[in-house]
Amino acid sequence: xxxxxxxxxxxxxxxxxxxxxxxxxxxxxxxxxxxxxxxxxxxxxxxxxxxxxxxxxxxxxxxxxxxxxxxxxxxxxxxxxxxxxxxxxxxxxxxxxxxxxxxxxxxxxxxxxxxxxxxxxxxxxxxxxxxxxxxxxxxxxxxxxxxxxxxxxxxxxxxxxxxxxxxxxxxxxxxxxxxxxxxxxxxxxxxxxxxxxxxxxxxxxxxxxxxxxxxxxxxxxxxxxxxxxxxxxxxxxxxxxxxxxxxxxxxxxxxxxxxxxxxxxxxxxxxxxxxxxxxxxxxxxxxxxxxxxxxxxxxxxxxxxxxxxxxxxxxxxxxxxxxxxxxxxxxxxxxxxxxxxxxxxxxxxxxxxxxxxx
Ligand SMILES: *Cc1c(COP(=O)(O)O)cnc(C)c1O
Numbered sequence: 001x002x003x004x005x006x007x008x009x010x011x012x013x014x015x016x017x018x019x020x021x022x023x024x025x026x027x028x029x030x031x032x033x034x035x036x037x038x039x040x041x042x043x044x045x046x047x048x049x050x051x052x053x054x055x056x057x058x059x060x061x062x063x064x065x066x067x068x069x070x071x072x073x074x075x076x077x078x079x080x081x082x083x084x085x086x087x088x089x090x091x092x093x094x095x096x097x098x099x100x101x102x103x104x105x106x107x108x109x110x111x112x113x114x115x116x117x118x119x120x121x122x123x124x125x126x127x128x129x130x131x132x133x134x135x136x137x138x139x140x141x142x143x144x145x146x147x148x149x150x151x152x153x154x155x156x157x158x159x160x161x162x163x164x165x166x167x168x169x170x171x172x173x174x175x176x177x178x179x180x181x182x183x184x185x186x187x188x189x190x191x192x193x194x195x196x197x198x199x200x201x202x203x204x205x206x207x208x209x210x211x212x213x214x215x216x217x218x219x220x221x222x223x224x225x226x227x228x229x230x231x232x233x234x235x236x237x238x239x240x241x242x243x244x245x246x247x248x249x250x251x252x253x254x255x256x257x258x259x260x261x262x263x264x265x266x267x268x269x270x271x272x273x274x275x276x277x278x279x280x281x282x283x284x285x286x287x288x289x290x291x292x293x294x295x296x297x298x299x300x301x302x303x304x305x306x307x308x309x310x311x312x313x314x315x316x317x318x319x320x321x322x323x324x325x326x327x328x329x330x331x332x333x334x335x336x337x338x339x340x341x342x343x344x345x346x347x348x349x350x351x352x353x354x355x356x357x358x
Pocket of ligand 1: 190245
């Protein structure tokens with residue numbers, strides 16, 4: 001029998017397509033190579049003849065796609081001699097920064113919005129030894145402060161304004177193309193700072209321009225209704241949504257994302273918190289895939305656009321699921337709490353609970 005070569009992460013796998021040298025010390029945790037799962041039950045439940053795949057980015061080492069960018073950003077920061085990194089974060093960037101800094105043996109500083117971060121993410125940042133600075137403000141204010149403080153202190157910014165982040169994240173598009181043998185017709189993705197939609201388009205375009213594939217997807221960026229600057233067409237100051245990972249009013253990749261929309265002939269749209277949570281539950285219940293609320297925005301987006309005929313039947317659709325459901329146990333339990341029954345600890349009661357639910 002032949003054994004598979006050990007998978008050591010996306011920088012090793014896509015070395016020729018990333019800005020690294022032969023002797024670059026790679027700071028990696030085996031990120032990337034996430035499953036592309038075909039939905040077996042949801043299309044039928046919607047009564048639609050479509051192929052929907054979810055790219056389950058929650059299976060990266062720290063549980064979100066941020067690891068793709070962070071392995072690159074921290075590898076380059078270390079190569080350039082940095083002793084510390086800093087980011088503003090709605091949670092997942094701080095978890096990834098903390099883990100990769102730990103791996104590299106450098107210090108991470110993370111600015112998070114006071115009280116608006118999912119528990120799993122906070123636990124990660126703290127366990128990996130980051131210095132967590134909670135600010136009495138939202139992500140956008142944290143981002144502004146990070147940019148200012150990096151001018152005055154020897155810390156490298158690892159938010160997605162760091163160009164190496166997008167380089168790492170573009171590899172998700174490579175993986176999708178390699179698995180499907182072509183690009184999908186539509187790629188649906190949650191949008192916060194819009195770094196990820198930009199990075200995916202870079203990846204698809206790289207393969208397209210080099211003739212590796214002859215199509216590129218229409219890029220569809222979805223936001224939460226209460227945090228939807230791309231739909232309103234202007235930045236907003238008080239974003240609010242249950243999907244805390246995309247609770248952003250001043251996207252950092254604003255111009256880049258508008259260009260993606262134009263070049264791919266795509267669109268932006270928003271979904272209500274209720275639609276987002278319904279899609280999250282549907283994925284968990286009907287497909288066995290557990291993602292965090294923000295991630296389900298991509299599927300919530302696709303569902304309504306399919307129902308309205310904006311995405312035609314017969315299409316191949318990929319929805320990015322940006323982060324793992326375990327990141328935000330509070331929301332998950334809140335929305336499923338009513339499904340729990342408490343009975344006496346005797347055979348009769350347990351048996352009754354089973355039989356009445358069969
Ligand atoms: C960061 C993040 C997003 C948004 O990605 P952007 O690149 O900021 O648009 C969406 N979902 C999750 C779970 C995230 O962590």
